[in-house]
Amino acid sequence: MTTKKPQTESVDTPAGEARIHWYRAPEPRLVLALGHGAGGGVEARDLQALAAALPAHGVTVALVEQPWRVADRKVAPAPRALDTAWRALWPALAAPGLPVVAGGRSAGARVACRTAAELGAVAVVALSFPLHPPGRPEKSRAEELLGAGVPVLVVQGARDPFGRPEEFPPGVAPVAVPGGDHGFAVPKSAAKNGGVTQEDALAVIIDAVAGRLAGTPGG
Template structure:
């Protein structure tokens, strides 16, 4: 069982928030988004995938577990915290992709992906979003306009289901950070992402009740 952290008031809509490949649930980006959502009345559950639990224990960096193990850990957290009620799930990069692969779970009301890794940087031929064309549950993709894992101008080539909506973060990279010359700020972009994400969570959560 993966370790996890629950913030926010019990009884509020629940968002299960998975980390990306290189940093765990306590990364600054994860903390900033979680804090913003809690302030808006959402209960946020963060957890570490098994390989990150081991890293926390021994300090040794290791690659992510293979998808079946990641999905098993994610589902265990959903089962534990949902208590039979619908939850919204999502994550940063890899965590968001894993969430999108669990969209058909009966306890999942919707999915939110923060920086979806459509392909490795510079390798558009290695596309990892085929399943997004078939999603039936509501799915929000928050994507930096300059994200090298899938830039705004590439989206015309991506096949996405009608249930998938995309909001682009101005001049943002994979973590929504803009260039100084853009006039946008990292704090402002994260706040913008939190606003859109919170509205999505409330909408799909209460639609599923």
């Protein structure tokens, strides 16, 4: 799967310059805006896979690069600063005049959940939602998912130390990615033994998101 070169738009925010990388659908019905996590950027395998696959389904994908990444800083700011930048970006995401689904991976998924209702997102796609810090299930962030105020799709690696699919509370039914860790990486040994390959794992993510968006208003 080859991702076409995106159109890049710079957006000024109170936290500094952000970037939106647009992967436009030929006949778009909605926009899926995806933010990255605190440990990486828009080059993440799941974000790139969705950007490559979804335009053929009528979904324009906007990969959002937070100001701290644009500035090449190594540590993400506090959640409040991430939310502030996301809010400032939103008018650019809504500019095409299409319904917008908010989303992201890890910290980006948390931002999307916290701001979706106030910004008018029609749904949320939460990839690798960090339900709790590794080894600290008592520090649950489930309220962010349950309080999003819009339909939420969670796609979660079966081996994610930030929360395995079975750890999520009633009312949240994650799509499990077999063998996937927090970055949706699967062990190479699994493929050698006839199990899930990396391509299989990405296909699960693409199918889950494309299927949900097909039933989303405007999708």
